[in-house]
Amino acid sequence: MRIIKILLSVIVVLVLTVVGLVFVLPGEKIANLAADQVKARTGRDLAFTGDVNFSVFPTLGVSTGAVSLSNADWSDKGPMFEADGAKIGVDLMALIGGAVQIKNIELDGAKVLLEQDGEGHANWDLLPSGESADVATSDSAATEEGAGFTLDKLTISDASVRYLDGAGQEITLNDVNASLDWGGSDAVISLTARPASEAVSVEATIGNLDTLLGGDITTLLAEVSAAGNTVKFDGRASIIPEIQGVASASVPNPDAFMAALGLAGAGAPATDFSGDVTFTKDQIFSLRGGKIKLSGNSFSADADVDLKGKPVVTAKINAGDFELTQFTGTGGEGASSESAEGWSKDPIDASALGLFDGQITISASSIATGTLNFGASQLIVDVDRSRAVATLKELNGYDGKISGQFVANNRNGLSVGGKINVAGMQLQGLLTDFADISRFTGAADAALGFLASGNSLHAIMNSLDGDGNVQVGQGTISGIDLDQLFRGTPSGGTTVFDNMTGSWTIASGILTNNDLLMDLPNVQAKGAGTIGLGPQNIDYTFTPQVKNDTDTGIAIPVRVKGPWADPRIWPDLEAVVNQNFKEETKQLEEKAKQAVADKLGVQAEEGQSLEDAAKEKLEKEVGNQLLKLLGQN
Structure with a gap:
C-alpha cells in the first residue's frame, strides 16, 4: 500500500x-x-x-x-x-x-x-x-x-x-x-504477461480503488486465464490481504496451466472447483461448501488452514461414490511396483509429511478400485511433526469389515508400520473380484501387524517384521471333492471344509508359516514354508492327507518354489515316498543289506548290525592287502 x-x-x-x-x-x-x-x-x-x-x-x-x-x-x-x-x-x-x-x-x-x-x-x-x-x-x-x-x-x-x-x-x-x-470509483484492470511459454491474462474489476488503496475492503471480480484454463473470484478483498467470496476454477489441463505460470506440472487430471473462501488478516484460510470434480469423481470439502508459521490443516472430505479405476488400473501389465528385478530402489521422498500438521477426515459411500469393491468407509489422518497416523475407522465390503491403523514416520528417516484387522469377510466375492476365483466360500477373520524402515521400497520390503493369523469358518471349494479324489474316483463335486486356520511371522522380509490347516470330514490339508516378501520368492508345500487315528494316512505334497514371476509347481515325489511308504522303504533297505552281507560272507555278532559287521570286515581286508603291499605277512 x-x-x-x-x-x-x-x-x-x-x-x-x-x-x-x-x-x-x-x-x-x-x-x-x-x-x-x-x-x-x-x-x-x-x-x-x-x-x-x-x-x-x-x-x-x-x-x-x-x-x-x-x-x-x-x-x-x-x-x-x-x-x-x-x-x-x-x-x-x-x-x-x-x-x-x-x-x-x-x-x-x-x-x-x-x-x-x-x-x-x-x-x-x-x-x-x-x-x-x-x-x-x-x-x-x-x-x-x-x-x-x-x-x-x-x-x-x-x-x-x-x-x-x-x-x-x-x-x-x-x-x-x-x-x-x-x-x-470502479476500476477495470486488464493484464497479460508471459511467465513462461504461454500467455497468462488477468481481468479484474475493483469496486472502489481509493478504498482498496486505503487498506479497506472493497468488491473484487477477477478472472485468470491461461492455456484454456480459468480461475475466477467474486467477492470482497483488501490489500492487507483479506478476501471473502466465491472462488471457482475450470482446469481441463492442469499441467498446461502450471507450465503457463512457470511451475512444474504434477500429472494432475482435469479438475473443476467451486466454493466459498475466506482469508483473514490473521492468516486463516477457510473453505466452506467446496465442490471438486476430479477424474469422474465428485468431492465435497470443508477446510480451515492456519498459515501463521507452519500450516495447520483441519479438513473434512467426502468422496461419495469413489471410483479409483483410472488410478489403479485393472491389474494389467505395469500395474505393480514389483518386477522380475525386484522392488524399486528409487529413493522415496517423504518430505511431504513435514509440510503441515493437522487432521484430515476422508469418508466415502463406496470405493471401486477396478478389481475390489467396498461400501462405506472412513479414514482419519493425523499429521504431527513429519509423522502421519492413518486410522481406518471402517471399510465395509463383502459382508465384512476392515479396520486398523497405518503409520508413516519421517522424523529420523522413513519408517512404516501398521495393524490391520479383518472381520467376517466373505471369500467368494473377495476372491472373485480380486483373482477371478469363485470356487471358495467361507467367512474370514484375520489380523496383521508389521513394521519396516528404509528410504526405498526395496529397503522397506526387505526389512519387514511382523506377525499375523487367519481363520475361516465352515466353507466350500466347488469343482473338486477331495474326499472322492483320495478314494480313487476323481470327479467334480464340492469339498466341504469345517475350518481353515494359519498363522505367520515375518522377519527381515521373509514370511514363515508352518501351521496352515484345512480340516475336512475325511481329509486334512496342511501347508508350511516361506514367502519372500522382500526377495520376491516362495518355497511352500501344500499337503492334502487322508485322516486316520495315527496321522499316517496317504498324503500327496505339492511344492511351489521359485521367484514370484515364474514359480515351479510339482508333486514332491520324494516326500510322497517318505510319508506314505516309510515302512516299505525300510523293509527294502533291510533286504538289500542282507544280500550284500551274504555276498561278503559277513556274520553279525550279537548286538551288531549287518552294516557294522560289513564295515569291520572290509577294513580288515583292506589292512591285510596293505601289509602284503609292504612285504609283510
Whole structure:
C-alpha cells in the first residue's frame, strides 16, 4: 500500500511542478527539477534521456524519452525502474480548479526490478531509512496534495517485471501489457504477461480503488486465464490481504496451466472447483461448501488452514461414490511396483509429511478400485511433526469389515508400520473380484501387524517384521471333492471344509508359516514354508492327507518354489515316498543289506548290525592287502 501511495504522490508532485513551470521553463530545466524533487523525496536518482516535450491541446501533457529510477544503494542489479518512454496527460481545467485529474499515463518498454536482500530490506521501500517518523506526515501530505486525484487510464506496453527474493529464487514476467481504466470509483484492470511459454491474462474489476488503496475492503471480480484454463473470484478483498467470496476454477489441463505460470506440472487430471473462501488478516484460510470434480469423481470439502508459521490443516472430505479405476488400473501389465528385478530402489521422498500438521477426515459411500469393491468407509489422518497416523475407522465390503491403523514416520528417516484387522469377510466375492476365483466360500477373520524402515521400497520390503493369523469358518471349494479324489474316483463335486486356520511371522522380509490347516470330514490339508516378501520368492508345500487315528494316512505334497514371476509347481515325489511308504522303504533297505552281507560272507555278532559287521570286515581286508603291499605277512 505504501509504495502505491508514494508513487501517486510522486506523480502528483511532478504534475503540479510541470503545470506550474510549463509556460516559463524549457523541457530540460523541468526534467532536472522533477529529478531533484524525486531525489529529495526518495533518495533515488530519476534520470531522463532525450527531450522532454509538452502539449497543451487537447490535453495538457508531457512526454519523455528514456527514463530510469535508480535502485536501493545495497543493490547491484541495476535500476529499479526504466522505460523507453513515458507520457502523462492531465485535465487543465480540473487542475485550475484544484483537482489533479490525470487523463492518461503511458509507459512503453518498462522494466521493473523488485528485489529483497534477505535481511528485511526491499527496494520498493522508497523512503530512506531514518525517516519512519515522517511517514505518517508524508502520507497525510500526499493525501491532501492529491485531494480529488483521479487517473482515467494507465497503459503499460511491452514491459517486464523481475522479482528476486534474496534467497536465490527469481520470478520473471515478460511481455507484460496492462491497462487500468479508472475515472470514478470502479476500476477495470486488464493484464497479460508471459511467465513462461504461454500467455497468462488477468481481468479484474475493483469496486472502489481509493478504498482498496486505503487498506479497506472493497468488491473484487477477477478472472485468470491461461492455456484454456480459468480461475475466477467474486467477492470482497483488501490489500492487507483479506478476501471473502466465491472462488471457482475450470482446469481441463492442469499441467498446461502450471507450465503457463512457470511451475512444474504434477500429472494432475482435469479438475473443476467451486466454493466459498475466506482469508483473514490473521492468516486463516477457510473453505466452506467446496465442490471438486476430479477424474469422474465428485468431492465435497470443508477446510480451515492456519498459515501463521507452519500450516495447520483441519479438513473434512467426502468422496461419495469413489471410483479409483483410472488410478489403479485393472491389474494389467505395469500395474505393480514389483518386477522380475525386484522392488524399486528409487529413493522415496517423504518430505511431504513435514509440510503441515493437522487432521484430515476422508469418508466415502463406496470405493471401486477396478478389481475390489467396498461400501462405506472412513479414514482419519493425523499429521504431527513429519509423522502421519492413518486410522481406518471402517471399510465395509463383502459382508465384512476392515479396520486398523497405518503409520508413516519421517522424523529420523522413513519408517512404516501398521495393524490391520479383518472381520467376517466373505471369500467368494473377495476372491472373485480380486483373482477371478469363485470356487471358495467361507467367512474370514484375520489380523496383521508389521513394521519396516528404509528410504526405498526395496529397503522397506526387505526389512519387514511382523506377525499375523487367519481363520475361516465352515466353507466350500466347488469343482473338486477331495474326499472322492483320495478314494480313487476323481470327479467334480464340492469339498466341504469345517475350518481353515494359519498363522505367520515375518522377519527381515521373509514370511514363515508352518501351521496352515484345512480340516475336512475325511481329509486334512496342511501347508508350511516361506514367502519372500522382500526377495520376491516362495518355497511352500501344500499337503492334502487322508485322516486316520495315527496321522499316517496317504498324503500327496505339492511344492511351489521359485521367484514370484515364474514359480515351479510339482508333486514332491520324494516326500510322497517318505510319508506314505516309510515302512516299505525300510523293509527294502533291510533286504538289500542282507544280500550284500551274504555276498561278503559277513556274520553279525550279537548286538551288531549287518552294516557294522560289513564295515569291520572290509577294513580288515583292506589292512591285510596293505601289509602284503609292504612285504609283510
